[in-house]
Amino acid sequence: MSAVKRAQQWATFARTWHIFDCKWQDPYESANVIKKYLMGLHKPIYHPMNDCGDVVVCINSREIALRGDEWRQRAYFHHTGYPGGATWTLAWELHNKDPTMIIKKAVYRAMKGNLQRRHTMERLFIYPGEVIPEEVKQNITNQIRQIRLVPTRLDHIPEEEVQKYPKVMDYPEDYVLK
Amino acid sequence: MVFLTISNLIRVRGPDEFWRKRRIFRLAAHFVGRRRNCYSVAVRNVHRALVYATKARKLKKQDMKDLWNTRISAACEQHNITAFTLKEGLDRSNIMLDRKSLSDLASWEPRTFECLAAIAKQKLQLDGFIDTVDKKYPTGVNLNLKDVMLEAWLKEKK
Incomplete structure (x- = not known):
């Protein structure tokens, strides 16, 4: 090996495939994290004109969590271009129609609007469940850390463990539980 | 007139x-x-x-500064240290590298940058500096300071 090629590292420019579990994650917060990997902002060789972005595979996009009342409050605007063609779709309606759409739009909006944005979006794969195609799965080498811990639901904890958990008090006999 | x-x-x-x-x-x-x-x-x-x-x-100057900042924070993230902590640690150990040199080191000499991150971490540990921004504990390389004779140098008042 010649002295010039001693430090040549082709793998620096390789595309890495990351996986991100959207379960119980805020799509607008996680969009900023996903954006970083898509654009290659996590690499010290980053340059806006350097094609160093990675591929991100999002799973469980059906299980995203919006904060507060956002499912009912947030509206997605679309205009067909014809008079009277404006529509406002609420977040829960959009999510029922296409469970991948909210996270996709969140990532799209997190990036700056330039010519590169649509090409960068091509490197984002979103799947509503845990099932991903084999040809995608075999490329994945890294997992992006989730922003929030996924809480365990009370009805997913086994019955006997719930019974064993120490109680502060018992409800009175005549107390009506809602 | x-x-x-x-x-x-x-x-x-x-x-x-x-x-x-x-x-x-x-x-x-x-x-x-x-x-x-x-x-x-x-x-x-x-x-x-x-x-x-x-x-x-x-x-142009602003753009270059932004680019260097992006690169430095990307490199810092690999060593689990924030750019602020790195800068603070390097300043305290009297290593006066500017953004340009740091970003050059980050992309061309990653091992050097890793050692710089380790030095910053070590210096902040010696000073007992608690960074509230840095939730995660820096996990750079562990320099064996006695071998490289940096310990006395880091401990002296700058």
Whole structure:
């Protein structure tokens, strides 16, 4: 090996495939994290004109969590271009129609609007469940850390463990539980 | 009062028209269409271009600074240390590297940068500096400071 090629590292420019579990994650917060990997902002060789972005595979996009009342409050605007063609779709309606759409739009909006944005979006794969195609799965080498811990639901904890958990008090006999 | 300037202005008619226009056309040589061929169009666009060039001298510096910041924070993230912590640690150990040098080291000499991150971490540990921004504990390389004889140097007051 010649002295010039001693430090040549082709793998620096390789595309890495990351996986991100959207379960119980805020799509607008996680969009900023996903954006970083898509654009290659996590690499010290980053340059806006350097094609160093990675591929991100999002799973469980059906299980995203919006904060507060956002499912009912947030509206997605679309205009067909014809008079009277404006529509406002609420977040829960959009999510029922296409469970991948909210996270996709969140990532799209997190990036700056330039010519590169649509090409960068091509490197984002979103799947509503845990099932991903084999040809995608075999490329994945890294997992992006989730922003929030996924809480365990009370009805997913086994019955006997719930019974064993120490109680502060018992409800009175005549107390009506809602 | 004697106005010397006025008599001078009458005598001197300014530069020759050809040369005046030529100066503008030279600056418009890389424009396209009428913007480079017609004087009245060319001169407007040349003036606009010169204004852009003036503004861009400042913008270029800002852009480079942003790029260096992006690169440094990307490299810091690999070693689980924030850019702020790195800067603070390096300042305290009297390593005066600017953004440009740090980002160059981050992309061309990652091992050097890793050691710098380790030094910053070690210095902050010795100083007992608690960084509230840094939730995660820095996990750079563990320098064996006694081997490289940095310990005394880091401990001395800078």
